[in-house]
Amino acid sequence: YGKNTIKFLRLHKEGKKHFVKEVEVCTHLRLISAQEYLEGNNSHVIPTDTIKNIVLVLAKKNGIPSLEQFAIDICNHFMTTFCQVMYVKTYVQEVPWQRLHENGVPHIHSFICVPDGIRFCEAEQCRNGPLIVFAGIKDLKLMKTTQSGFEGFYKNEHTTLPERHDRILCGELFCKWSYGECKDFDFDCIWNKIRECILEAFAGPPDCGEYSPSYQKTVNSIQMLVLSKVSQVQVIEVVLNNTFYNVLDMKNLGLTNDKEVLIPVEAPYGSCACTLARK
């Protein structure tokens, strides 16, 4: 297969108000034959440069109504235009430009980049197969300073970790989910709803939180809440890249450290992941 990446900005105006989408689009293609590899026969090969042009022409003609719709449009174009294409996948990722506000007033043409979780989506299709749409969020960094522990784990002669019932829970979240049959979904609205579910399941109620017995259980809580609240989601994958913090032992410096000063642990660096599907 071959893939390529292109990054661009799409502007549009409604009256005097400006709207901006900056996206990175990566298109994977697999052709019916492999003659370009085996024989050096390029007659079926669609050059990177042509793929770039197609993505830009579609952006110019249709705009980017939502990341998901744009990815669907690109897949459809390749499947219907090129009979030598066996499989196409389009990944679209957004640069998180947000409208600037001055004293609460939105600015008509100024934006600030706020990378608190990056939105992405994927559309993929095999010839004669259904078009499947995924969406997700990545690089979302979250922390709970209490209501987290890790106890009752398996122990043997190589175990040195003490049990803890009040540790820091901190990590970088990656979530990706698939939609079933994509009818007339409001992709922007659903994505925002799912993001709220993720934050709620991670943090628990604002006044007291909710105890997490492990990174793994927190992963599962996020999946369960999304599946229960958002009916369009069929399968959800969550990966949590953990950052561990150790309470620094300050005894040899003559001090008692009551979980006030903590040091991030670079290694071992762990992550846990789970994929859960609706029955």
Place this chain on the structure above:
Amino acid sequence: YGKNTIKFLRLHKEGKKHFVKEVEVCTHLRLISAQEYLEGNNSHVIPTDTIKNIVLVLAKKNGIPSLEQFAIDICNHFMTTFCQVMYVKTYVQEVPWQRLHENGVPHIHSFICVPDGIRFCEAEQCRNGPLIVFAGIKDLKLMKTTQSGFEGFYKNEHTTLPERHDRILCGELFCKWSYGECKDFDFDCIWNKIRECILEAFAGPPDCGEYSPSYQKTVNSIQMLVLSKVSQVQVIEVVLNNTFYNVLDMKNLGLTNDKEVLIPVEAPYGSCACTLARK
């Protein structure tokens, strides 16, 4: 000289509410003699490990009331404790954890990382000299989709750039300013006020913006507004790393592109910088 960097988390509670500061502290020291370099005599050398311990002990004892106060405390400690220290500089940078909100309600112990401009400060002192405090913001990415141009520049046989009166203005801002005599400043409040000035000077009024004839003039507008609105600032340095966007020529694809599709230009990559002081 020698320097070292340490990263840690400082937690504290008020009732059941948790507060978190994660900082990276870099301490530079220059000693009175250079005998450790010239003769391999280490008797004046303060090991990296000891510097780390001092920073952590100060964080444990005093907390981090503000980045600036913490940097001042560290400088003072080194100057008063070690007579072999000739010069000390402390740089403190914050990981931008923000309290999580659920439906507008702040969470008592959950946080999200929102890197829309990183706050930092510096305190430095020579033996027998004054303690000087700097503060700043970096990695602040801003964009204006109109009200920007670049015309009337110098031209000769190597000029190929056309004049433009409606281009994209986009860049990554670095601002650093010095305070005069630091009395009882409310460093957090001043920093927030300066950040607002920067955004206002970059964007102009929310309903119409303000025309920028160059990156350089925008840099100057930011400096002028900060100096006029924030009396504690003595000198302000601004660096703007430009991202250029080219309107894609789509004529050979049979389309007219009216500043709708733009491509970021990786090279040449430019930046402009200026330092301005109060008279």
Place this chain on the structure above:
Amino acid sequence: YGKNTIKFLRLHKEGKKHFVKEVEVCTHLRLISAQEYLEGNNSHVIPTDTIKNIVLVLAKKNGIPSLEQFAIDICNHFMTTFCQVMYVKTYVQEVPWQRLHENGVPHIHSFICVPDGIRFCEAEQCRNGPLIVFAGIKDLKLMKTTQSGFEGFYKNEHTTLPERHDRILCGELFCKWSYGECKDFDFDCIWNKIRECILEAFAGPPDCGEYSPSYQKTVNSIQMLVLSKVSQVQVIEVVLNNTFYNVLDMKNLGLTNDKEVLIPVEAPYGSCACTLARK
């Protein structure tokens, strides 16, 4: 599943001569049940900290005879020690320290880091399944300044790329291959032989090179040469991340540019990949 990464140095001496291996080891585990996710029951969970200890104890006891043997030892340990482990995969990557030479004389204890292609390997096993070993090289950057073209590709109304019969071929290579039944392989020797095959197939004969009609054909040539020369390789995957260079048009600067000045193209960024197995 869960995974974690640990980085460390393993030293050993033969007489006065020192040998060093610095490796990054990532271990993936999948357990028989998912009760830690679903029920928050941690009784089967092997903490990250324990995994780290096991890797370090094995390095201490056995050393790192080769990356592959070390990965095999780790897999075996987890499978035989923990009956709750369903699947284990160990990835080992080397920091490319090379012995320093002074005027051709090897130094007994000094090393320099030379990252011209990073060696890695993987061992994986399902309970009751065979142990499979992979090895590979990544981040290997190569360039041919001639003997490369791209012609006869598919064309339609979105094609703007001209045909070229003398372009630059430049890219970053990733190769990964699997061994069949691992008997008493000399993994270091085989790896070096495969690296030579890759370079030879990419570059062609030293005095004249060999024409490449596409990135895809070069990928295939590498695979074919490795499979024909190294009988231990069963399957080989090659990914070539292309860097395109455009001959700069200098006509408007009054100059003819005969492939003398070229500019790297940041986007579109392409890559091609293929997996080939022995019949």
Place this chain on the structure above:
Amino acid sequence: YGKNTIKFLRLHKEGKKHFVKEVEVCTHLRLISAQEYLEGNNSHVIPTDTIKNIVLVLAKKNGIPSLEQFAIDICNHFMTTFCQVMYVKTYVQEVPWQRLHENGVPHIHSFICVPDGIRFCEAEQCRNGPLIVFAGIKDLKLMKTTQSGFEGFYKNEHTTLPERHDRILCGELFCKWSYGECKDFDFDCIWNKIRECILEAFAGPPDCGEYSPSYQKTVNSIQMLVLSKVSQVQVIEVVLNNTFYNVLDMKNLGLTNDKEVLIPVEAPYGSCACTLARK
């Protein structure tokens, strides 16, 4: 001031043999007036795009005989062509392409990227001042597995570091030196000689090494050897970014670790630097 960066490839042939230089050039300019900042008057501004064109035209016309000569040519061009330029500095850095060898035979047109220390240079000039040339090496990673210690340092109540007489010495070197009056220097030859001095001073004799009592003394040894062996060097700056390795305590795992397994310490991360001039 303003600066900009451009990256490109310069090819040339001697008979059928190809030669390649890929460089990144960064040009800083300061103009006589600051009217573009203060008044938005662009009439003296030399656009980034023009600077790029000049660099590329010079590369096309003169080639890149050495990095230093190319930087000198660029400085001279700006000073003699633009009377509004007050100061110019040109930084040139090389992508470390090396000719590929097959069984010891050099290939006529194939290259491999070997980043074991990056070569760079700088030329700078103020109007009416001399042209000064610097050269250097960066990102050079070196390690000694013995013949290094750190003892006799300053101690107080915050000291926890034990004295060590046999530790690992590992770091990333940055060296930058200035030449005096640049007559007809063979810059390539001098640079290679200095690189050899750096390695020799770091490592000591190949059969036994030389004891280093601190990172600082190693920095000084490098400077002293370069100044004594290379008469063209006037001033030399060395920065050594240390990577510390701790011998892992394996007592609680029932093992004695005789400096066999070591863990890199991420923080505190230290560096030491010194600038030394010929008397």
